[in-house]
Amino acid sequence: MMKQHQAHRAPLDLAGIGIGPFNLSLAAHLDAVGELEVRFFDQNESFAWHPGMMLPDVTLQTSFLKDLVSATHPVSPWSFLSYLVANRRFYAFLNADFPAIPRQEFASYLAWVAASLPRLQFGAQVREVDFDGRDFTVRLASETFRARNLALGVGLRPAIPQFLNRLRPEAAFHSSRAAFELARCAGKRVAVIGGGQSGAEIVLSLLNRGVGAPAHVDWISLRPNFLPLDETPFTNELFTPPYVASFHSLPEARRHTAVEREKLAGDGVSAETLQAIYRRLYVLRHLETGGPSTSLLPHREVINAEPMEHGCQLIMRNGMDGQMDIRKVDILVLATGYSYELPSCLAPLASRIDLDRSGRPRLDPDFAVRWDGPAASRIFALNAGLLSHGIAEPQLSLMAWRSAVIANALARRKAFDVERPETMVQWLDRMPQGAEAGGKA
Missing domain, CATH: 3.50.50.60 (FAD/NAD(P)-binding domain)
Known part of the structure; x- marks a missing residue:
């Protein structure tokens, strides 16, 4: 019935x-x-x-x-x-x-x-x-x-690089679960992959954790630097109905090119977050002892992650000089966006x-x-x-x-x-x- x-x-x-x-x-x-x-x-x-x-x-x-x-x-x-x-x-x-x-x-x-x-x-x-x-x-x-x-x-859906399929589940997590997972980074070597706002917020949270802080933080970004969100007035015109109408009328190939060109208008890091990270790094380096050590690694393309008994080994290419870089980490945090x-x-x-x-x-x-x-x-x-x-x-x-x-x-x-x-x-x-x-x- x-x-x-x-x-x-x-x-x-x-x-x-x-x-x-x-x-x-x-x-x-x-x-x-x-x-x-x-x-x-x-x-x-x-x-x-x-x-x-x-x-x-x-x-x-x-x-x-x-x-x-x-x-x-x-x-x-x-x-x-x-x-x-x-x-x-x-x-x-x-x-x-x-x-x-x-x-x-x-x-x-x-x-x-x-x-x-x-x-x-x-x-x-x-x-x-x-x-x-x-x-x-x-x-x-x-x-x-x-x-x-x-x-x-x-x-x-969270965008997960294919090479992550070879790692143990506990060796990596996506940024969408950061609030539930960061506590287990205490005392570990942690790599945060992603130079956008999510990656920056996770790095700042790790650096501010005090007794629960990791031993070391690598911040890795494919971008050539840790770049700010462009929120100036004329860039913000991209977020208006007239621009959307103009954009929609373009041929598909031109729209693809425009989206790549405008990436930092929607996916850069807020100036306040970048400033907070830099200030925290200054304090950790010059004023405090016992906090996490850090490596800021822009312009790196992560090519592979090889599983190890504890964590993994990251293989990266440095886009500045073309050299290969290898890092061993306990936990990967994937601020790799969504698809x-x-x-x-x-x-x-x-x-x-x-x-x-x-x-x-x-x-x-x-x-x-x-x-x-x-x-x-x-x-x-x-x-x-x-x-x-x-x-x-x-x-x-x-x-x-x-x-x-x-x-x-x-x-x-x-x-x-x-x-x-x-x-x-x-x-x-x-x-x-x-x-x-x-x-x-």
Whole structure:
């Protein structure tokens, strides 16, 4: 009887797969669009935002005004300011005058929204999604939903170098688990691979651990130096809707080149973190005794990691002089970033989705995936458009705007104002046709 009831249930207007910040932002926008029936599913029992990276004193790299809704729906009850008021900390937050807000505070805000917003279903793993010719079928463990549209918000997967497969599990861990694993680095020789913000935060945390500090820290980066995040005004124009529209209109090869060229706009280390590391190194070298020794190793390409009885032996090439470098370490910390792959639950549809050369789905301006199904049945992909929409796509900066674009597409009306604001920079001689409000190009 249960299955028969499910078969006759009216289809949802949207089924969201995954409840991270991006789908949470979409759900917050759709909460203001009354005519749509939506449901969001997540396999975790409750909301958690990068719990493994909640190290002491880490801060957000973007303004708290770039929250779930404020850029496109500032009167929403789900804004960061609404969170401060609801939790009676508005004045204390202002008086604290954070130069950059604690990441733990933003995580608390996201969890507050997730606990309060309706139509979110946790502890609900989507096992398979198929298409019956009219609707998507979304199969969970104990029930099945039909949906006219999908929103994929499952996030990225840790990028693990292939040579790590030969090492014992205890010899290495990804930065996404740093908060749970760093304690076992005490007294060990530790190598942190990765010169971005995550790698820098882990290095700083290791250097500040006191009695639980490692014996030695190698900080290894492929980049020619430990390079800062570029957050100057004209670079920040890359994180605006006009730039996204211009970027999307470029040929695919040019978009690939642009993403590589703009890497430090979204993946450099904050100046505050670099300064804190340098100051801590100064103190350890000149003012304190007994702290961890350190080696800063930029411009190194890790070629292999050979397993040893304890830890491993790293083989690196120095990009400055071309010489080989060998280091023996007990534990590897992989701040090697994340990679995109289609959610496994989409396996029945995978062959029908148009992928680019990196394995990401090709997206229309409104973030709808190009596939061979009916145009009215859309699969919206969030955090999949690095090579279609630019470096803002994996960042928090434009998540509210992207959610508003998708909400408008679902509602088939201008529920939110997403017209391109005036920009300081003229990226193209002529703006692409049809890019207004995330329309089809």
